[in-house]
Amino acid sequence: MSVSRRQLLASGLALSAGLSLPRLARATRSAKLVVLGGGFGGATAARYLKRLLPSAEVSLVEPNEEYVSCPFSNLVISGLRDLSAQTFRYDALSREGIRVVRAMATDVAAASRTVTLSTGDKLPFDRLVMSPGISFRWDALEGYEESVVQAMPHAWKAGSQTVLLQQQLKAMPDGGVVLISVPPAPFRCPPGPYERASLIAHYLKREKPRSKLILLDSNARFSKQPLFTAAWQTHYSSMVEWRGASDFGGVTRVDAGTMQLHTDFDVERGDVINVIPPQQAGEIAQRAGVADATGWCPVNAISFESRLVPGIHVVGDATIAAPMPKSAFAANQQAKVCAIQVARLLSDLAPQATTLANTCYSYTTAETAISVSGVYRSDDGNFQNVSGAGGMSPADDQSGLAAREAIQAVDWFSAITRETFG
Amino acid sequence: MKFRSALATLSAVLLVAYSASSTLAEEQGVSEAGHAPLGSTAALVVSCSGCHGEGGRAIVSLEGLSADDIEARFLMYRRTTAGGSSMHRMARGYTEEQIRLIADYLGRKP
Structure with a gap:
């Protein structure tokens, strides 16, 4: 655009207060778009924004040089996969013209549309997309604090914690007891704890067959419950025990010194203890004011714009998007839809409702997997299940679907990580 | 006169703004x-x-x-x-x- 046009536009702004000119004018310079968080939601959002708005300045703020994927990390814990197969860099994003900023976002000022970084720098934005993932509620479980995670790994953010849990299982003697504490829903990856139990049992069955695994669960029921229960019965018989909320299974206190988990009526001692902590949206969500009293982020389902702070969009695990689950598939999917809606807003087009989908695969052994799918509409600004669609793998698997789904899961991982990280 | 010229400028501005935005829209396939x-x-x-x-x-x-x-x-x-x-x-x-x-x-x- 020529200088004279710019000047003309500027004079127009002065003349036409109250008309829609300012928004049009703003869209004609290169938009500043900032994405916080380089996981499945954030990295996807950055790539799609850059693709849809090539002239926009897109920055991705992420403190880590590498991203370690939570999907498939249960295979690492059980010794079936190497962590390096789960580790991704942001080089492809840089090559595409996305500015990858290696820093932590420490504050978001919605009024001045500025993100403050741990480096002290400030990043201005026209629109902000936050994909902050989860943080742990250290105050929510007695005895559980940051220093405990070495003795009782969470392994709920993949990386060194994943390896630590794997090593502890390896070091455990045959005949040992593995405890998994499951926090109250909602939490990241609803079927994750039960896939983890399955794959740890798979490892124990082969390497330490006299051992036992107990799930102490704060919830009365869980994702894909009939399928997991059947798989445990078939493959691991009495090795896996699940104690739900109605049997007072929920852990109320942890004691790292004695390696014990307390429930309302029992105390269980474990040789390896995996405490999956109670969760809420990533810390920056609380600071930016986009999380509500539940700790999670309410969004408009059409645009993913925060219901609490205009101009900020939130995607992924941090959002309140039920019935969409907190999954990598959902985060990637929401990021793509969000990027389209942000590009529409910057182009003066109204966001449009659409249809979204999700599938989560879970391994029940090294060679078999089950899945749950859903299809959702965003019409009235809330997510709704499309009736008649979605659901679990059939319980009666006469066609060998579980073996095919184990392979589909590998191909899904390959496709989604390539789309997210390049 | 003054009013008329202001009006003319405003229409020109609106026109340019409109065409500028549609050019952007076209560029980006919007x-x-x-x-x-x-x-x-x-x-x-x-x-x-x-x-x-x-x-x-x-x-x-x-x-x-x-x-x-x-x-x-x-x-x-x-x-x-x-x-x-x-x-x-x-x-x-x-x-x-x-x-x-x-x-x-x-x-x-x-």
Whole structure:
């Protein structure tokens, strides 16, 4: 655009207060778009924004040089996969013209549309997309604090914690007891704890067959419950025990010194203890004011714009998007839809409702997997299940679907990580 | 006179602003048309790439399939009551019209 046009536009702004000119004018310079968080939601959002708005300045703020994927990390814990197969860099994003900023976002000022970084720098934005993932509620479980995670790994953010849990299982003697504490829903990856139990049992069955695994669960029921229960019965018989909320299974206190988990009526001692902590949206969500009293982020389902702070969009695990689950598939999917809606807003087009989908695969052994799918509409600004669609793998698997789904899961991982990280 | 010239400037400004924005829109392929990158079909189609990818390994690559091929398969997934795969379960959530739009968008262009 020529200088004279710019000047003309500027004079127009002065003349036409109250008309829609300012928004049009703003869209004609290169938009500043900032994405916080380089996981499945954030990295996807950055790539799609850059693709849809090539002239926009897109920055991705992420403190880590590498991203370690939570999907498939249960295979690492059980010794079936190497962590390096789960580790991704942001080089492809840089090559595409996305500015990858290696820093932590420490504050978001919605009024001045500025993100403050741990480096002290400030990043201005026209629109902000936050994909902050989860943080742990250290105050929510007695005895559980940051220093405990070495003795009782969470392994709920993949990386060194994943390896630590794997090593502890390896070091455990045959005949040992593995405890998994499951926090109250909602939490990241609803079927994750039960896939983890399955794959740890798979490892124990082969390497330490006299051992036992107990799930102490704060919830009365869980994702894909009939399928997991059947798989445990078939493959691991009495090795896996699940104690739900109605049997007072929920852990109320942890004691790292004695390696014990307390429930309302029992105390269980474990040789390896995996405490999956109670969760809420990533810390920056609380600071930016986009999380509500539940700790999670309410969004408009059409645009993913925060219901609490205009101009900020939130995607992924941090959002309140039920019935969409907190999954990598959902985060990637929401990021793509969000990027389209942000590009529409910057182009003066109204966001449009659409249809979204999700599938989560879970391994029940090294060679078999089950899945749950859903299809959702965003019409009235809330997510709704499309009736008649979605659901679990059939319980009666006469066609060998579980073996095919184990392979589909590998191909899904390959496709989604390539789309997210390049 | 003053008023008239101000009015003339305002209309010129509005015109330029309008054409500037439509130029930007054109540059970035922005339009309401279903096949545009920001159109309604684009938002539908982004559900597919998480599994079917954009080249490379995927759960069934759609590369090289024509729109008719994609539509026929999608409809078969939707119809088959015996099918239990994830695609069977998801296909039931789409209308025939949505399936045609998705197939047209993703299908190999002749």
